[in-house]
Amino acid sequence: MASEAQLKSSSHAKRPLSPHLQVYKPQLTSIMSIIHRGTGVALCAGAVLIAIGLLALADGYESWTYFRAQCGEIWGKLIIAAFLLSLVYHWLNGLRHLGWDAGYGLDISKTYVTGKLVLVLFAVISAALLYFGLRSTT
Amino acid sequence: MSKSSGSLQSPLGQVRGLGSAKEGVGHWWHQRLTAIALAPLSILFVWLVLHLLNADYDVVRATIAQPYVAVLLMCFMVSLFYHGQLGLQTIIEDYIHHRALELTLLILVKFSALLFSVASVLAIARIALTNS
Numbered sequence: 001m002a003s004e005a006q007l008k009s010s011s012h013a014k015r016p017l018s019p020h021l022q023v024y025k026p027q028l029t030s031i032m033s034i035i036h037r038g039t040g041v042a043l044c045a046g047a048v049l050i051a052i053g054l055l056a057l058a059d060g061y062e063s064w065t066y067f068r069a070q071c072g073e074i075w076g077k078l079i080i081a082a083f084l085l086s087l088v089y090h091w092l093n094g095l096r097h098l099g100w101d102a103g104y105g106l107d108i109s110k111t112y113v114t115g116k117l118v119l120v121l122f123a124v125i126s127a128a129l130l131y132f133g134l135r136s137t138t
Numbered sequence: 139m140s141k142s143s144g145s146l147q148s149p150l151g152q153v154r155g156l157g158s159a160k161e162g163v164g165h166w167w168h169q170r171l172t173a174i175a176l177a178p179l180s181i182l183f184v185w186l187v188l189h190l191l192n193a194d195y196d197v198v199r200a201t202i203a204q205p206y207v208a209v210l211l212m213c214f215m216v217s218l219f220y221h222g223q224l225g226l227q228t229i230i231e232d233y234i235h236h237r238a239l240e241l242t243l244l245i246l247v248k249f250s251a252l253l254f255s256v257a258s259v260l261a262i263a264r265i266a267l268t269n270s
Contacts (some may be wrong), residue, residue: 051257
């Protein structure tokens with residue numbers, strides 16, 4: 001039987017790890033996967049801002065008015081738009097994930113079909129929401 | 139001493155002496171459960187925001203103070219922070235290879251999620267209970 005030292009050196013050997021990102025050809029599937037994580041992190045930051053908004057509303061008229069004024073600033077609008085786009089993407093791609101979990105659409109060709117479907121729906125729904133938001137605030 | 143005979147545990151696993159944490163698919167399952175909850179709740183949230191886009195203070199408060207809105211909004215905020223915290227945990231565990239930093243970030247994320255979800259629930263409760 002191998003000694004502890006041998007086991008450690010074999011498991012900790014500096015072997016190259018797959019995937020080799022330097023020579024890795026990006027595919028729709030892997031890019032969409034990392035965007036899912038990225039939008040997830042963005043939504044966490046947005047969740048904190050929603051909590052702050054609720055606290056401002058609970059605190060009273062002055063706090064809420066200040067919060068609303070920040071939302072009306074250009075950077076406030078950009079943050080809200082970024083949150084909205086992240087939510088639409090994460091929501092749609094999340095359904096794709098739940099489909100996989102239930103055993104649907106797992107073969108390679110179907111992951112591309114559902115991936116493109118997510119991107120098309122993302123574009124349509126985001127455009128509609130942004131249009132509606134901009135039209136009713138200006 | 140050859141404990142390995144008849145055991146399914148790998149030699150490396152035996153040397154390290156770390157057994158199963160008995161948690162199994164708990165993380166995975168909770169992430170899916172909260173995702174299923176968030177799918178309709180986030181539509182409700184977006185609808186609420188669009189509905190209240192130009193509403194003044196009193197209208198926003200009165201809308202959120204309605205019992206079914208308040209309860210669903212509480213469910214949304216709690217599920218949101220729980221789901222987010224699970225996702226951030228996965229990302230930290232995947233990409234942070236410095237153990238002390240990894241642990242610090244995990245504790246920070248878990249505590250923040252609890253803090254903000256409790257704060258959100260309190261805020262909604264306060265709006266609901268003082269707006270009658």
